[in-house]
Amino acid sequence: MLYELALPGLLAQGGYRWLRAVRRSAPQEPALRLRTARSRLRRLEIDLLDRLSPTLAARLLLRRFHQNQSETPTPIPTNRDQQLITASDAFHCSGIYVRQFGPTNGPRVLLVHGWNADGRMMLPLAQDLADRGFRVDVPDLPGTGKSRGPVRSFVAVARRLKTMCPQDQPYEVLVGHSAGGLMAMIALGLGFKARRLVTLSAPSSLDRLMELYLRFTGQPAKTGAALMRRYAKTCGRELAEIGPAECRKTTLPMLVIHAQHDWQVPPAEAQRICAARDGITPIYLRNCNHRSVLHHPELLGLMERFFHETSNAGSR
Known part of the structure; x- marks a missing residue:
């Protein structure tokens, strides 16, 4: 309940800074821009959860750590x-x-x-x-x-x-x-x-x-x-x-x-x-x-x- 009440305010607090950072540093290639934006959103979510419950943040981060295995990008083959x-x-x-x-x-x-x-x-x-x-x-x-x-x-x-x-x-x-x-x-x-x-x-x-x-x-x-x-x-x-x-x-x-x-x-x-x-x-x-x-x-x-x-x- 506390997480649900606090999350909108935390998103508003951190969202503006995140958007400014994305505009300053996003790469030009669309695929790289999408990947960078996704990474920043995930990092923002962990930062916000860390303020409320490090235990919940750790659970989410650990799940993502192992999900990265199934999201391995396909290499360009020689x-x-x-x-x-x-x-x-x-x-x-x-x-x-x-x-x-x-x-x-x-x-x-x-x-x-x-x-x-x-x-x-x-x-x-x-x-x-x-x-x-x-x-x-x-x-x-x-x-x-x-x-x-x-x-x-x-x-x-x-x-x-x-x-x-x-x-x-x-x-x-x-x-x-x-x-x-x-x-x-x-x-x-x-x-x-x-x-x-x-x-x-x-x-x-x-x-x-x-x-x-x-x-x-x-x-x-x-x-x-x-x-x-x-x-x-x-x-x-x-x-x-x-x-x-x-x-x-x-x-x-x-x-x-x-x-x-x-x-x-x-x-x-x-x-x-x-x-x-x-x-x-x-x-x-x-x-x-x-x-x-x-x-x-x-x-x-x-x-x-x-x-x-x-x-x-x-x-x-």
Whole structure:
């Protein structure tokens, strides 16, 4: 009731300032202008709710955080991207859409994309690995791309990911980019079967991922604190332990790679991941950022060397 009474006045108070800001800074392209206006309206709504009830604001913000997965903009494909999409095999497994690349008898690799993306982001890397003899699966995680289903938390997504892997057919390499690296760690903790783990510019914990999201989107402090409490309750664990606990528990060989100039997930996150396990040192790739690390010329060689070195170690 209080919200319904106060909202019109708060809208009137903030609406004029918002309109002035839109007129000053809106981009010229109609599609970009619409996206910018929508973003500003959403931010205004959170700011207004924050004054009345940070708990309600946190609930709305968390729902939007996971809805972004299903609203990922369609990329403009290059000729190579288009060839990858049309040439790959694809199927649904436990409601998850999976693209496949490479020889059927090759070592099996699973590539896990991050937040606000879908499997298409990983296709060039998948094809490069397939060209080197690997059998590569690239899923659209639940709520993204061609995979449907509600998303309540990254823990729930990791649980769905676990259903993709038969217990008697482990993946040789599990690779996760950005939040996908964190979800890969969580899935391993839930019993996902893999023999190696590679993280690419991944956050060290769910707590750190959400802190980075709140900071980069400039959310109000009270709403941010309420969101962290609510998300911990949804996940059933302290957010700071989701990620590090899985790293401490697993005995799999790990390769931690990070873009040296990553501004979305700071390079220090790689050190935090390695701190949970003895004998692991991060590798930093120069002249790339959070997304372009997937196309770095040294990446394939590092991953292939890691696979062969750990294979030889296991055979001795």
